[in-house]
Amino acid sequence: MAETDYFEIDFLAVEAAKSGDAITIRYQIDDEVFVHVVDGGFTDTGKDVLAHIDKYYGANAYIDNVVLTHSDGDHARGLKHVLENGSVEILWMNRPWLYAEELIDRFATYNSVDALKSRLRKCYPTVNDLEVIAEAQGIEIREAFQGTQIGHFHVMSPTRATYLDLVVESEKTPEGIDESEKSATQIMLESLKATVRGIFAALWGEEVFSTEETSAENEMSVVQAAQIAGKTILLTGDTGRRGLQAVVNYAPSVGFNLPGIDRFQVPHHGSRRNVNSELLDQILGPRYTNQSAAPEHKFTALISSALEDKHHPRKSVERAMFHRGGFVTKTEGKSVRTSHNAPDREGWVAAKPVPYPTEQEQ
Numbered sequence: 001m002a003e004t005d006y007f008e009i010d011f012l013a014v015e016a017a018k019s020g021d022a023i024t025i026r027y028q029i030d031d032e033v034f035v036h037v038v039d040g041g042f043t044d045t046g047k048d049v050l051a052h053i054d055k056y057y058g059a060n061a062y063i064d065n066v067v068l069t070h071s072d073g074d075h076a077r078g079l080k081h082v083l084e085n086g087s088v089e090i091l092w093m094n095r096p097w098l099y100a101e102e103l104i105d106r107f108a109t110y111n112s113v114d115a116l117k118s119r120l121r122k123c124y125p126t127v128n129d130l131e132v133i134a135e136a137q138g139i140e141i142r143e144a145f146q147g148t149q150i151g152h153f154h155v156m157s158p159t160r161a162t163y164l165d166l167v168v169e170s171e172k173t174p175e176g177i178d179e180s181e182k183s184a185t186q187i188m189l190e191s192l193k194a195t196v197r198g199i200f201a202a203l204w205g206e207e208v209f210s211t212e213e214t215s216a217e218n219e220m221s222v223v224q225a226a227q228i229a230g231k232t233i234l235l236t237g238d239t240g241r242r243g244l245q246a247v248v249n250y251a252p253s254v255g256f257n258l259p260g261i262d263r264f265q266v267p268h269h270g271s272r273r274n275v276n277s278e279l280l281d282q283i284l285g286p287r288y289t290n291q292s293a294a295p296e297h298k299f300t301a302l303i304s305s306a307l308e309d310k311h312h313p314r315k316s317v318e319r320a321m322f323h324r325g326g327f328v329t330k331t332e333g334k335s336v337r338t339s340h341n342a343p344d345r346e347g348w349v350a351a352k353p354v355p356y357p358t359e360q361e362q
Helices: 045-056 079-085 096-106 113-123 125-137 160-169 184-196 241-254 277-284 315-323
Strands: 006-011 022-029 032-040 062-067 087-092 140-142 153-157 199-201 223-228 231-235 263-265 299-303 326-330 336-340 359-361
Touching: 006 045, 006 231, 022 045, 022 223, 032 045, 032 079, 045 079, 062 079, 079 087, 079 125, 087 125, 096 113, 096 160, 113 125, 125 140, 153 231, 153 241, 223 241, 241 277, 277 315, 299 336, 315 326, 315 359
Parallel strands: 032 062, 062 087, 087 140, 231 263, 263 299, 299 326
Antiparallel strands: 006 022, 006 336, 022 032, 153 223, 199 359, 223 231
């Protein structure tokens, strides 16, 4: 590690009724500087991504790598502007139609590979649009599965096999259940679940997470990890428990000693369906059951959440970060920068931690 090595990671404010992700990264290793973009938020966020890069990383800075973690619009749509107007070398994203020939036997209603490819393109329209733009701009597209290296970041999840399973499981794909097809009973049960969930006072150290799993689309998220300037960074997108378990299992293969993350992107804007106590223990370290014994800044936990989003982050997830010694911060109307050895940035001040929630969801 050279003394000049540094990184700066910017979680940009993505403000809408729903939270989104747009992350820009500049880092230097052995005097070589890289610019790395992870997701682009909603459509209008793409302009903010390039404006931020121009202002803080250098006018018209070359973007070495753009990573689309998964197809959801709050991550994908803004990348259209980035690809059309930025100087980008490689776009990393996974496109389900590339694997139609392998998948066709798993879709009972399809006997034509071309028909399945066409259907999958329609199921993932933003990913399809990004492919079209990248090809028109002469930007190389590469797949991002476990074992791939993107600059100095390692892809930790998903594996290729898991991704194909998730395409079949997804509600977006041909045999999935469309929202409009849900029965009245399903809708009533979902409404009832939302009604009975409440906020209750909880003692320090108590953690309650949802028994429900996150969606197949979220589990498709490209999870990346890197060790830069002596710090370990884990960027999770919207991955869930399957993806996090894959991180734990794969970490020794790339020399990451867990627990031991210095910068942790809290998955899916702080959802209770993406984490549990056991996985967080393995990734971040065991929780401190005694508040007085918990360090205040063992690692930094970063949450991309919008001010208007009433569902994210969940208090139980914020609490879990504190229980393991996390310094917890979230965007909510502002962009947040986390860095190490990076150049000073005029006008930016230290992020403030969120207060510890004394209540959590049940």
